[in-house]
Amino acid sequence: MNILGICGSLRQASYNMAALRACHDLMPEGMTLRIASIGDLPMYNDDLRIDGLPEPVVRIRSEITAADGLLIATPEYNFSLPPALKNVIDWASLPPRQALQDKPVAIFSCASGPLGGARVQYDLRRILTPLWAYTLPRPEVFIGSVDTKFDARGHLTDETTRRFLAELLHGFRDWVLRMQRSQSGAP
C-alpha cells in the first residue's frame, strides 16, 4: 500500500514535516510512505493551465493519482489552510481526471496553539468532500503545543503523540482497504 505524504508547510524546520517523517517508523506492515515535494509548484494561475500544465503540476497530479492514499500533515494558518496545501488541492482538482477522485485521505495537524489545528482540519475535510476524496473520519489527531513534542534535532519524542499517530496509520490502512473493496464492488 503506497501512501503519498503531503506537508502543508514549506518551512525547513517544519514540525508537520518532522511528524510526517516520524510516520515512516509508525506505519503498519505493508504500508510505505513517500513524501511529496510541493515547494516547486507555481501558485495556481489559470493562464498556466491554458498554456499547458507546468512540469511540477503534472508530477504531483500523477503522484496523487498513483498513490493508494494520501497522508496530509498540515499547520493551521489564520484558522484555515496554509496556501501551499490549498495550492496542491487546486492543481489536483483540475479536470480531466481530477486527481482526488475516490482517493482515501488521512489528516493530522501540528500547531503551536493548544487546539492543534482543529479548525484547519475541518476546513480541509469540507473542501475535500466535494472532490470525492474519502477522508478518514476517525481517529482525529491534533498535535497542539507542538514545540514541546520534538527534540532539538526534530525527532518526535512525545510518546502519546507517537501512539496517536500509530493509531491513525493503522486506522488508515483499514480505511484504504475498505475504500478499495467498495470501489471493486466486493462485499
Ligand SMILES: Cc1cc2nc3c(=O)[nH]c(=O)nc-3n(C[C@H](O)[C@H](O)[C@H](O)COP(=O)(O)O)c2cc1C
Ligand atoms: C501565517 C500564520 C498563521 C498562523 N495561524 C495559526 C492559527 O490560526 N492557529 C494556530 O494554531 N497556529 C497558527 N500559526 C502558528 C503555527 O501553528 C505554527 O507556526 C506551526 O509551527 C506551523 O507549522 P510548521 O512548524 O509545520 O511550519 C500560524 C502561523 C503562521 C505563519
